Amino acid sequence: MFAPIQGETTIMSTHEERSRRIETESRILEIQYPMQVKQMTKEETKDYHRKKLYDLSLKSTDKDKEQRQQESKEFRNDDKDTNNKDRKEDKRIQIAYERVKQQAHKLFIDEYGEAHIALTISDHLEVFTIDSNKFRDWFRLFNFEQFQSIMSDDQISKLCSMMRSYASSEKYGGEQINLNLRTALINIDNQQEWLYDLTNKNWEFIKITSDGWYIIKNEIIFRRYLNQKPQVIPDRNYEPNIFDRFMRLINVKDDDKNTKLLLKVYIVSLFIPEIQKVVLMLHGSQGSAKTFLQELIKSLVDPSIPKTISLPRDKQQLIQQLSHYYVTSYDNISHIPAWISDEFCRAVSGSG
Numbered sequence: 047m048f049a050p051i052q053g054e055t056t057i058m059s060t061h062e063e064r065s066r067r068i069e070t071e072s073r074i075l076e077i078q079y080p081m082q083v084k085q086m087t088k089e090e091t092k093d094y095h096r097k098k099l100y101d102l103s104l105k106s107t108d109k110d111k112e113q114r115q116q117e118s119k120e121f122r123n124d125d126k127d128t129n130n131k132d133r134k135e136d137k138r139i140q141i142a143y144e145r146v147k148q149q150a151h152k153l154f155i156d157e158y159g160e161a162h163i164a165l166t167i168s169d170h171l172e173v174f175t176i177d178s179n180k181f182r183d184w185f186r187l188f189n190f191e192q193f194q195s196i197m198s199d200d201q202i203s204k205l206c207s208m209m210r211s212y213a214s215s216e217k218y219g220g221e222q223i224n225l226n227l228r229t230a231l232i233n234i235d236n237q238q239e240w241l242y243d244l245t246n247k248n249w250e251f252i253k254i255t256s257d258g259w260y261i262i263k264n265e266i267i268f269r270r271y272l273n274q275k276p277q278v279i280p281d282r283n284y285e286p287n288i289f290d291r292f293m294r295l296i297n298v299k300d301d302d303k304n305t306k307l308l309l310k311v312y313i314v315s316l317f318i319p320e321i322q323k324v325v326l327m328l329h330g331s332q333g334s335a336k337t338f339l340q341e342l343i344k345s346l347v348d349p350s351i352p353k354t355i356s357l358p359r360d361k362q363q364l365i366q367q368l369s370h371y372y373v374t375s376y377d378n379i380s381h382i383p384a385w386i387s388d389e390f391c392r393a394v395s396g397s398g
């Protein structure tokens with residue numbers, strides 16, 4: 047056996063602890079009743095000590111039993127408190143969901159099964175991804191301003207999890223709505239309408255029909271990402287040669303009419319939804335304003351930050367780039383790996 051060093055906790059069995067306590071109390075008895083013990087015979091003293099030790103043993107056993115009962119009671123109370131706490135938290139999350147539901151115009155999933163919510167903000171609808179930081183920030187502010195209540199990140203995560211379940215459940219009115227990026231095609235009464243997302247703070251879109259174009263809002267049509275910048279509001283009053291004036295900004299020779307025509311067709315095609323798009327590959331010497339041309343087209347069709355990006359190193363990053371940018375412009379490319387070329391072909395043909 048090793049003696050415990052200073053500061054070390056010693057552990058004794060219940061029997062050892064009880065015996066030591068009985069021995070200590072027995073010695074206390076001798077000190078408290080010395081005359082009574084001295085007047086007894088040897089046999090009487092033994093009987094006396096046996097009786098006292100037996101009483102002390104019973105007393106110690108009852109004390110241990112009471113302690114165990116108390117510990118069991120405290121454990122049950124702790125377990126009860128935990129259950130009550132969990133029930134209160136579940137109730138709070140359910141109340142939070144009901145509050146959001148009252149504000150929601152629609153709770154739904156997109157074509158990829160991702161949960162979204164359409165909320166009325168001021169005088170227009172906005173579409174939020176349930177798991178996005180933007181929705182979480184909106185909920186924190188809404189919950190505090192309306193109810194002076196603050197929920198933890200864990201509670202908000204549980205709320206989002208519940209909302210995802212409701213959004214994907216047909217039983218509770220969940221439905222699928224396809225979302226588009228920048229342009230969209232819808233059919234109303236066998237008539238096709240083109241839509242273009244201005245990506246401004248009022249969530250306004252341009253509807254283009256055979257009769258003209260109009261600015262609309264309060265429709266669940268588009269998805270948005272943080273990299274997108276707002277487009278300018280179009281003006282009906284413009285000069286007939288406005289497109290030609292734009293083409294004069296690019297570094298293409300005036301007599302190269304075929305190249306300019308191809309560029310015009312390419313730019314117009316970018317505004318037409320649900321058609322295959324070509325991959326624009328610009329060639330020229332260093333300093334020939336290739337990047338400038340890309341940035342002009344990008345600003346005209348799909349304004350976003352940054353205007354040009356670099357080729358990724360893996361497939362997952364490439365897919366994310368192609369899904370977050372309607373027009374993806376790559377700059378300073380010296381070599382295109384075969385796997386990236388394959389993914390570009392899949393993206394523009396609509397098979398990927």
